[in-house]
Every structure is written in C-alpha cells, then in structure tokens.
Amino acid sequence: MATPLLTKNQTLVMDALSHSEGPMSAYTILDKLRDHGFRAPLQVYRALDKLLEYGLVHRLESLNAFVACTCPHDHEHDHGVTAFTICEGCGQVTEFHDAAIEQRLSALTRAQNFKTEKTTIEIRGHCQSCA
Amino acid sequence: MATPLLTKNQTLVMDALSHSEGPMSAYTILDKLRDHGFRAPLQVYRALDKLLEYGLVHRLESLNAFVACTCPHDHEHDHGVTAFTICEGCGQVTEFHDAAIEQRLSALTRAQNFKTEKTTIEIRGHCQSCA
C-alpha cells in the first residue's frame, strides 16, 4: 500500500516525532501539540494509529512510547521484523533489521504452526556513551 | 543467585500465576487475591518485582501482563534471552529460548558497542488452533 497523504493531525504528530531526539509518549506529544489545537489524548492516539499502520512510526512496547521510523527508504513495502536498542541512560533508540534473526524466528514459529502477525524485539541496556 | 524462600505475598502471587491458563494483569491478580487479604495494587507489584528478579515470572511488555516462567529446571542460572509467542485468539503464551537468536543479537549489539541488560522478544499472532 502506498502511503496516503497525511491529514493535518497526522502531520502534526509525525512532525513532533520526527523532530524529537528520542521516543515520546502519547501524552508528551499531546502537550507539544496543545499550541496547535490539540486538546485530548484521542487526537494523538488516532493519528498514531494511522502512522503505525503506514509504517511511519513504531511503538516501543517496553516504554509505552513512540518513535519515527528511521528507515531511509520509502514505506511502501514491509521491512519485516524491526528491532530496537534502547539506552536507559540517554534514551537513544536505534532501529535495526536483520534477515538472519527474521529467518530464525520464522523457522521457530513455523515449527509450532504459529502464524506471526507482529514481532516485537526491544533490547534495553546502555549505549557506548552511557556504558 | 539461589532463589530465596518466597514471602507470603510472593507465594500468593506466584500461585495465582502458576494456576492461571494464560497471562494475568497486575489488577487481575489483585482481584484474584482479594479473598486472601490483598487490598491494593502495590501489594501485587511488589511481589511481582521480586518474582521477576528471581526469574520465576516474566513480564509481557506488549500485553502489560505477567506469566509464570515455564522453564522446567531450577532458576538459579540465567537462561539468556526469553522469547514468547502470544496467540491473539486464545491468549495462549508459549515461552521459548534459542541460542542462534541470542548469538545473533549479541553480535549485532556488540557491533554498536551496546551493553544489553534485558531483551524482549514477543511474537503476536495466532496459534495453530486459532489460525
């Protein structure tokens, strides 16, 4: 699916995430966008739902927070499994993809006849600077 | 570290999780234990913190819920990376471990000089019965 044009609210949320140093919670985004007319959490969550669907944003389950996708290319095709390192010190999040892990997980789930819909891989720890 | 004897509250929470079919939220556990004198969320969270520390329980980040560890052996040594398949249909959670994935993740994090403290791998989808 080609990414459709973003609506006003989706654009505001996307911009907030893109310009952020690190991940943001939905409520942090809400606060950033109050000046732009945001009043309620639902405005943020609705925009995030779409951005997640389009693959422009990722949700970090272990943080209850969101980051802009850092993939350089377009988002018209699925990139398969996305993994993250998350630094507890500085909050830096690094997104990466690895075919070997993807294949291995695929083999393991196939072995239990499990049909994968979404894979979460999040590695908490400390980055080089914060170690 | 050898697992110390569990306190009364820890035992109650552990038993609740062990006897549960699937994962439970902290508040679900609280409700189950009201008859045993539990009154407040903190009683559950404190017990869970210790059980997580001892490796007897795992937290499922994508569900905000907890499961008893299904490893058959004792918990005196670390089992490395734990991964889960989580069925959206029946709620069944299957824990598994894989050295290949662990090694691959280790290589990838080492390459960015990232010091791993905790790794989360959760695969959402549908099990054989619910596919």
Add this chain to the structure above:
DNA sequence: GCAATTGATGTAATAACATTACATAACCAC
C-alpha cells in the same frame, strides 16, 4: 536485653497510559 538496621507489609492518593461513547464537520461519489 535492646537500639539500630533492614526488609516486608498496609493504605491512600495520584500519576501515566489508553479507550469508549457520542456529536460534529469535511470530503467524495453519484
């Protein structure tokens, strides 16, 4: 014995994250 420390517990309040319900407005097809 008994202060001092430590760990476990009890209780209340609040903070943080997310959804449901319902109403209104904008857009597009016909």
Add this chain to the structure above:
DNA sequence: GTGGTTATGTAATGTTATTACATCAATTGC
C-alpha cells in the same frame, strides 16, 4: 445535494503503575 465515508472534537471513563508515608517483623551488633 443526498448519502456514505473519513476525520475531528469533547467528555468521560477505564486500565496500568508509582509515590508517599506509616507500621510491623526479623536480624544484627552491642
């Protein structure tokens, strides 16, 4: 412009997790 769909606005509520403070019990050191 009527009807259907999507986006939006607002309020209320539901769910998950933590902070603050008090009490109690076991252990240690003297």
